[in-house]
Amino acid sequence: MSVEVERKFLCNADILKTLEETEVTCVGQHQFKDQYFDSPNFDLTLKDMWLRKRKECWELKSPTAEETSGEQSKSAALCTRYKEITNLPEIQLRVKEVLKDVCEDTEKSSSMENESWHSKMNLACFAEFTTVRRSFILEDGVRIDLDQADFGYHVGEIEVLVPEEGDVQSALEKIERTARKLGLAGDQRVEGKMSVYLKRNNPEHYAKLLRAHVL
Numbered sequence: 001m002s003v004e005v006e007r008k009f010l011c012n013a014d015i016l017k018t019l020e021e022t023e024v025t026c027v028g029q030h031q032f033k034d035q036y037f038d039s040p041n042f043d044l045t046l047k048d049m050w051l052r053k054r055k056e057c058w059e060l061k062s063p064t065a066e067e068t069s070g071e072q073s074k075s076a077a078l079c080t081r082y083k084e085i086t087n088l089p090e091i092q093l094r095v096k097e098v099l100k101d102v103c104e105d106t107e108k109s110s111s112m113e114n115e116s117w118h119s120k121m122n123l124a125c126f127a128e129f130t131t132v133r134r135s136f137i138l139e140d141g142v143r144i145d146l147d148q149a150d151f152g153y154h155v156g157e158i159e160v161l162v163p164e165e166g167d168v169q170s171a172l173e174k175i176e177r178t179a180r181k182l183g184l185a186g187d188q189r190v191e192g193k194m195s196v197y198l199k200r201n202n203p204e205h206y207a208k209l210l211r212a213h214v215l
């Protein structure tokens with residue numbers, strides 16, 4: 001398990017120019033389709049847990065304790081921190097823990113090894129979109145992704161992956177330095193792809209997440 005520390009930004013021509021002039025390595029462009037899953041009552045996303053399938057691989061993002069502590073600097077407040085789990089049995093265990101209160105059947109589910117494990121847990125896809133991503137690697141483990149989603153939203157992210165129990169503070173500082181290098185302005189958190197997607201495609205789900213202070 002690792003922790004993804006990330007700051008999103010709205011990408012404009014000036015930022016692109018700075019990026020081209022900065023010492024970064026472009027590691028190319030690729031395209032992927034994401035599918036996000038939840039129960040009919042949104043038990044996962046209402047807990048800020050995001051179950052995703054991308055290129056046949058599963059991932060679960062869930063909040064870290066620090067995210068909710070409320071004691072952070074202005075620039076740290078612009079960043080999100082999520083634990084990322086990619087090991088399928090561990091994902092299934094975490095999801096079961098959340099759903100066990102609402103769905104007793106998950107206890108009875110037999111084989112969790114085949115592709116339909118999510119249907120057995122009554123999890124259905126609530127969001128599906130394709131992203132074209134251009135990625136850049138900076139020194140010191142900082143990565144910049146420029147995403148163009150197929151529903152017409154363009155967003156950038158500065159990202160540092162921290163191992164479990166790793167130095168989140170240092171990751172926040174690296175992100176802050178990179179943001180300054182790129183000349184990022186503004187002190188508002190920038191919306192992620194999911195927020196924009198749900199607002200447009202599932203306003204009811206979006207409103208529930210807003211009320212729960214998840215988005």
Ligand code: V4E
Nearest residue numbers: 008050061080082157189190191192193194214215
């Ligand atoms: C964590 C989260 C979601 C899951 C998708 O996360 P995100 O990093 O936005 O997507 P992506 O495609 O860049 O994933 P990667 O390739 O880095 O693994 S959907 C909503 N959230 C919560 C969330 C939030 N509350 N605020 C912001 C600014 N972003 C995400």
